[in-house]
Amino acid sequence: MLYEGVLNKMQTEFNTPIEYYLVFKNNFININQIIDRDIKIDFTGYECLNCGQHKKIFRQGFCYECFYSSAQVGDWIMRPELSKAHLGIEDRDLEYETKVQIQPHIVYLAVASDVKVGVTRKTQVPTRWIDQGASKAIEIVEVPNRYLAGITEVALKDMFTDKTNWRKMLQNEVLETNLEEIRNSLKDKLPDEVKPYFDQTNSAIFNLDYPVLQFPKKITSLNLDKTPSYQGKLKGVKGQYLLFEDGTVFNIRTYEGYMVNIEVI
């Protein structure tokens, strides 16, 4: 079966295990159903996810021009504490920023390898945790906008990592830890304006289970620019990574905007 299209991060469904879909314009692949099959990936060109032109992808699926002009990739995305829409101040497009920033946000703890603190829109729970390959997660606090979430993350950042060790995550080396206990110890460390939201936030632990038959022992990242054609037996999916029998891992997110042919053999 041959599929062709532009890579976008895989869509997911929170299930046991999580369901993954690679969605193209005219068709899609349910990744869970092709685990243990040989698949061949061929890189055929670029298509910017924003302007649709066949220009080299710079970052996050966007060409250089779109990356530096689109409202979807302002600095406040990666650094939520820079959000200013709640003050009526524009970064690139106030209408867009108001829509995205002024809505419920969650500050959370997640364990993909070590304990990490992060921020997401409430509508992205649990998608955000799945994308990171987290095994467990808990909400610390729900706040009404991105700015409050951002300053909370900054206040807690020094106590935790804000990065996932992706090699450990892919090898399923996950720290054993009591997330509920850690969460409850954080109340006093929250910024004063955030403290009132703590008690009303849902503090249930989410457990996430990925469809993986075999975790890689030695990891090699597939680089489509250097290796435009690859074939291997798929052994699972975790985060946004496809895991192959020979230890090759393919991070779909890194290659958003790349056009590919995918053959399921």
Ligand SMILES: [Zn+2]
């Ligand atoms: Zn573009």
